[in-house]
Amino acid sequence: MWTVPLILGLLAGVLTSYTDIKTGFIFDNHAFPTLTLIGKLLSWEEDGGEVDLPKWIDKIIIPTAEGGILYYAYLGLKGGNTLLALSGVIGLVVGFILGIMFYYLGAWASGDVVVLAAFSALLPFAPKTASVIPPYGRALPLYSLAILFNSILAVFPFILVYALAVLAIRGKFHELGDVFTGGLKITAEFWIWLIGILGIQEAIATTGFSNSATLWVLGLVLLLVFSKFKAIGNAVGILSLAYLVYSNPVTAFNVSWRMFVVLYTFKVLISTVKYLRTEVLMEEVPVERLQEWDILGETIHELNGEILRDREGAFGRFKRAIAKLDTSILKPKRGRVIASPTAEGLAKEQIEELRKLVEEGKLENSFLRKKAMPFAPALFIGFLMAYFWGDVFWWLVLRVAGFS
Template structure:
């Protein structure tokens, strides 16, 4: 094993073990175990994490694991040594890409800020697949986009457990209608989208048969445009998709049928996945409590604010806010969904004592109902670590699914 590869594995494993342990034990991921330089800056600014009351060995908290620093410096050295600018910058690019992907899940309410930083750390260490990985997408070997594989590995590897957990929550709470929504709501859309994708494939094949060979990027963009158009004009899209499917069956016989069935199944599984995420966010990962049950550092599952002298609450999730931002053409909705004075909101810092006292005052005054959504902590650090190990030793689960769907 090369020294560089061994370094990536050792640093990544140390970061993964420590963050998994602290996340399982306390619900916290400490910056020092992923990005010591960030922890140092926070300490100098007086923003260091409060860890005095945590059930952890103080020595454990002082162990620095420079995952981000090692990743950035390692690829900078390798890139300068080989004269490859992209390789030299890949550690930085991987870190930023991983951070952006993690923050998307953070703002979606699925991850904590520590989870986003951990993904960024692994992404800095593994911006490209190593030679151990046997299943990787072509774009992941050309550009430092392997953080996408780490993320999908993390999510797909634990999806069966998340599904069973969400299923158990719905069964215990006897929410049969919600269970039906997870399994059957918009299930037909999986078949429709599969037809729309088939239409894109059929158009590319027809153009190729006519002597017009489109670059792969143009084919992907064409398929995306067709899906967007068919999403707006669904009946027309279904008809064109059926005609395209018949055309492919004529060309490829049963292979086209098998590929379509596998594609529809994969799309249905993604539909179930997003439904499970919604259930986790709305049912399993939040609980309704009184103001007396709120504690410092608790993270609210809603925004409490004052507008026009009236106390209001907003429980919109990330995807509802995203739809609203697109509809209104205002992306600031994602970060500032309400107007007026915000009393408390679902920030990573959690509730302060002052915010809790103010909420108690509003309840005593009868200005707000004494029920609040509080997020439950779910340790995602172990799954992110598993995603890193899968990406290191094996490859990209999502790309493997794509290949299997295509019959390859």
């Protein structure tokens, strides 16, 4: 029976990867046809423009998300398992939430969000074919996390080498150093907080309590508390480290340094993605080089009769909002938006208005334009790894803990 998600995943993965690589465009009906139908009813536009694809490609319908929802609804109703029956829908929603986070950070296009959501509906739980199964894929329909982690980690070496090479060629040596040294303080704090959580969970486990789901929820709550009250988190972490070293020094040492290596690796990944988004996959071009469907890397708007441009991305605003505890930063004041970084790209009318503003001297003739990087193939690889092997991130966690 597990061949149903595999077949749908293969069909959707091949088609979305092909169109994404070939044109940078993903058709909703290759992953979530219902979204296409809703778009037509609401007069949304899904048009790949003049793309170099056979005309029949965009006519193919693959009910990937719908198939996953119906598949698990059937299994759940047949076995009297409500959670299993709803798992396809839950997986779809979780996939959308994860994808939208990356979309608003500027790392993904809307099509990537749809692909992750569809794959998440196919694999809300870990399949029987997987051998490395995380707790969030066994007891809860959150296996979409494994698909996401696999996708990112699968392409990380290539992204890292490509980003570092481009930064070096462009002479961005400060940014190059920041990839490896920036954010070390927060990485160390996060490491000590996790050790604190492990110490508390270990202490609870010694009482005979063994509900893993509850311990995971407790861990997430403690992480939120420690991030808010850093001094408390640091103190608890240091005490827990001392307790773990006293209880079993060899295991404590092995777990601690491996955990730090994993966290540092993720720090390098996040820094790489940041510069990939702002330096590597972004270029400044004059208005004459802007074309229809190009995606801007900035927002140009008119406020109180003045033409303004905002080049700060969602990731930068999010960091400032967290640092200042001011949610209003997430929604900057803007007037009439002339052009912005939307997944649909620039329309001809927008380019003409930008050209007119440049000619009138109201705008400098230099615009940030995003370079496309297809991510659908990485999501497809992540799906296949999740189906046949399991969760790479959880495997790393087990390695850190010395269990694999």
